[in-house]
Amino acid sequence: MSAEDVGIIGAGIHPFGRHPGVTGLQMAVAAARAALADAGVSWPEIDFAAGGSDAAGNADTSVAMLGLTGVPFVNVRNGCATGGSALTVAHAMLRAGSADLALVVGFDKHPPGAFSPDPEDWGLGRWYGETGLMLTTQFFAMKIQRYMSEHGISTATLAEVAAKASRNGALNPNAWRRRPLTAQEILASKMVNHPLTQFMFCSPGEGATALVLARGARLRGSARPLVLLRSVALRTRSFGSFEVFSPSIAIESAPSPTAVAAAAAFEAAGIGPADVDVAQVQDTESGAELMHLAETGLCQHGEQEKLITSGATGIGGRLPVNTDGGCLANGEPIGASGLRQVHEVVLQLRGGAGERQIPGRPRVGFTHVYGAPGVSACAVLSR
């Protein structure tokens, strides 16, 4: 271990799903306490904190419940990259030697149904929403529609991705959706946006996740199995990439923020995609998982159909993906999902993922989030 190493010594989660009467902040505090207990650290020892939600309030108000210690606490609100952004900031603070023990927390609480963003918050005219174009589901449907025609992916494979997520979710006590679905049920569910049916989409939901990061003596002295956060990279879109909420897109194409962030994360870690033993990638819907697998470099474009139908992305496969059920089984509390992925990788690398533990003592894990209006955060972790 080098002096610059940053590791994750505590991981806590509040179950995802629907929790009437529990506020997002209460879930955040529960997750923070669970992470602190897991790390064997008390809240007053934390010397930096960052976190946020998209729709459930300011993370730093949690100090009223955790304790008023005066800790520097940065609120993050960065869409689907909220958790990844908090992790980026905490990682940089520790690497810089500006803190020794950091807490990151992500949480959210969304009403049922598709998100209903205000166009003006996204730099768009009201007409864009009024005419029925302001839907993330349309973007994912049109992206996978185009991708399927270019790379020969079938609708049956989209159903297999969702079926795998439901099987993994059934093994995860913190998941929202815990009933295994068959590919037939998924294909027969209500059409939402062609070619994607209801059970191929995740649902906005509720939940919280927190992590304790450490460096130096606090990392070396941890009683927990060592899990290093090797790198975190956060990127916005480049000209030419196809993104959510775009009234137009350029004809020339550019790598997505996902591709750029993943490449940067792997380079900074000195680890390649081929070394990854377990991956959590943004699966807003089935197609997103398979497109993101190729964009992050974990497979080749067009290779997904074979990879998925052969079971390679399942628990026990060559490249297990979204082992906790992903967004499809856990739902999408925007602020919480990114850290949920890291939480899952920490459990898998420790060998503590219970019924869904992947065999073969995984050494390297990878996480990826993507969201509007074209932002991605990726992290590489290792034992």
Add this chain to the structure above:
Amino acid sequence: MNGDSVTPITEGLFTVADGLVRLIGSQCARCGTVAFPRQFSCPKCTSVEVSERLLARRGTLWSWTIQCFPPKSPPYAADDPGAFEPYGVGYVELPGEVRVEARLTEADPGCLRIGLPMELTLVSAPGGGTRGVVTYAFRPVTEEPDRGGTG
């Protein structure tokens, strides 16, 4: 459609001249990049030397979907929330210019395919139909090329 009898959903998005609807985009004087809706800086090279450009009326369908559930209002402006009809949405590639996102007049998935020739038109805007408010949409090209309408 007669330009005098309709109200655009917003100013500056499209114009109707001689009975033909045209989208109002912009073009960068430095690098030539075309954007829609009109921007006042270039998303590619960052130049602010950008001028208005009327976009081509025809192109090909680059990708599409059908919106099968009623979007939440707001931001959606529904005429009658109880009477939702699915509608098509797609990106139409205007050759050499840009790919424009739009509602499609066609909502039957069996009638849409990538590469389908499409043409700009106007449709009643959701929520504004009874007041004559219109927005732009693309329809499959079915007839022979119209008079000078290729942009």
